[in-house]
Every structure is written in structure tokens, then in C-alpha cells.
Amino acid sequence: MTDTTLDLGPQTRALARLTEGVTDERLSAATPxxxxxxxxxxxxxxxxxxAFRDAARKDLGVTTDTSxxxxxxxxxxxxxxxxxxxxxxxxxxxxxxxxxxxMTRAGGVDxxxxxxxxxxxxxxxxxxxxxxxxxxxEYAPDPAALEASYGFLLAAAEDPGRGGIxxxxxxxxxxxxxxxxxxxxxxxxxxxxxxx
Numbered sequence: 001m002t003d004t005t006l007d008l009g010p011q012t013r014a015l016a017r018l019t020e021g022v023t024d025e026r027l028s029a030a031t032p033x034x035x036x037x038x039x040x041x042x043x044x045x046x047x048x049x050x051a052f053r054d055a056a057r058k059d060l061g062v063t064t065d066t067s068x069x070x071x072x073x074x075x076x077x078x079x080x081x082x083x084x085x086x087x088x089x090x091x092x093x094x095x096x097x098x099x100x101x102x103m104t105r106a107g108g109v110d111x112x113x114x115x116x117x118x119x120x121x122x123x124x125x126x127x128x129x130x131x132x133x134x135x136x137x138e139y140a141p142d143p144a145a146l147e148a149s150y151g152f153l154l155a156a157a158e159d160p161g162r163g164g165i166x167x168x169x170x171x172x173x174x175x176x177x178x179x180x181x182x183x184x185x186x187x188x189x190x191x192x193x194x195x196x
Contacts, residue, residue, distance in 0.1 A: 005100045006117060010142035011124045012087040015045070018128060019083055021137045027075075031134040032192045033127075035072060038134050042083060043073030045127055049086040052120040055106040056093035056113075064105045094120065118152040125149035126186045129179065134194050141179060150178055153185035 019042065027039040036044065047068065054063045076082070093099060100113045111119070125141045126149060132139030141149075157169050167187025172180050180190035 005094070005097055006121060006144055006148055007091070008094045008117075008121060008124065008145060009091040011121065011128070011145035012049075012091040014140065014142055015124055015128045015131070016084040016087050018131050018135070018137055018139065019045075019080070022131070022135050026135050029134050029194055032130045032188050038131070039075050040072055041127065041130055041134065042079055043075045044068065045131075046075070046079065046083050046086060047073050048120075048123050048127075049083070049090045051106050052116065052123070053086060053090040053093045055104040055116045055120075056090070056096065056099035058098075058102070058104055060105050065108050067108045090120065118148050121145045121148040122152045122182075122186075125179075125182065126153075126188070129183055129188075133192055136194060139179075146178055146182060150182040150185070153182055157185050 022038060022042070027037065027042075029038045031038055031041045033041055033044075047063075047066075051063045051066070054060070094117055098113075100117050102113055103110055104113050104116050105111070106116050106119065125145050128141055129139055131137075153166075156166060166185075170184040170187060170189050172184035172190060174181075176184075176190070183190045
């Protein structure tokens with residue numbers, strides 16, 4: 001996927017800022033992720049941040065072995081403190097050059113460290129968009145993470161074995177912003193808005 005490492009810190013900080021704007025009233029709001037309310041999306045973010053933190057550390061176990069499709073995630077009462085903390089830990093873990101080498105595991109799938117790093121960037125970028133859309137917030141992902149996400153999604157879209165990880169590609173004009181093109185490749189409609 002990549003020959004260089006990527007600092008995920010700017011993207012994790014952008015995502016943490018979005019979480020600060022989530023009111024309790026919005027926790028039950030719909031998101032672009034089918035079957036996920038905002039609270040489920042936040043629970044998924046906690047789980048994926050933990051899994052990819054541990055994948056970077058090569059600390060393989062329950063957190064890296066569990067498929068995200070096992071159950072619908074949810075948040076606990078301490079999520080406002082837990083999510084920013086685990087996002088910081090994820091970014092710090094991926095600053096170690098060794099995280100990007102060798103093999104690791106996330107979501108029960110063995111993959112090269114560089115691929116896992118690209119997947120982490122993609123998850124952070126796309127789910128940041130999901131959260132921003134669901135809560136009516138402005139969103140500007142980190143440009144380097146967005147480039148990595150787009151590259152990963154473009155490669156996945158061209159893979160005949162794409163499978164069920166993503167929905168069908170949503171066509172987006174070539175001249176559309178890079179974020180819209182990435183979102184379309186992930187199977188989301190860039191025009192999605194929360195219902196009033």
C-alpha cells in the first residue's frame with residue numbers, strides 16, 4: 001500500500017474534535033452507516049481505534065481477532081474520555097516505524113503492517129465523515145490521511161474480490177472534491193444528510 005509511514009495524529013485530532021460536538025440528543029440520530037445510530041458509530045470508533053492501536057504494537061489478541069461484524073457496538077458512560085484517549089494511543093502507536101513493517105492483524109484478518117496503517121487511515125477518514133454528517137458538523141480531514149484513504153479505497157474498488165467490506169461504489173464526478181470521491185468509493189453517497 002505504502003512505502004512510507006503516515007502520522008495519523010492530525011486525523012485522530014480532527015476526529016476527536018468532532019466527538020466534542022456530539023450532544024447527548026444526537027446519540028440516537030441516524031448515520032450513513034446502515035443499522036448504526038451515532039452512539040453505535042462512536043462505539044465502533046472506540047473498538048477500531050483499540051484494535052488498530054494494538055495492531056500497530058503487534059499486541060495480538062481479542063482486540064485484533066474480533067471481526068467488527070460480531071455485534072452492533074455501543075458506548076458506555078465514559079465514552080467522552082475513552083474515545084479521545086484511545087485515538088491518541090492509536091496515533092502514538094503508528095508513529096513507531098516498526099508498526100508499518102512485518103505482519104499484524106486487525107478485525108481477525110492477517111495483513112502487512114503498511115496495509116493495516118492504510119486501513120486505519122481509511123477508517124478514521126471515512127467514519128469522521130460519517131460522524132460529521134450525522135451530527136451536522138463541518139469536517140476537514142487531514143490531507144495526508146485523506147490521500148491514503150483514497151488510495152486504499154481506489155485499490156479496493158478495482159479488486160474483483162472486494163467482498164462485503166464496502167457497499168457498491170457510488171459514482172462521483174471526477175472533478176468532485178477528493179473527500180467526496182473517497183466517500184463514493186467506500187459505498188456512501190456524498191450527498192447524504194441527516195434527516196431533520
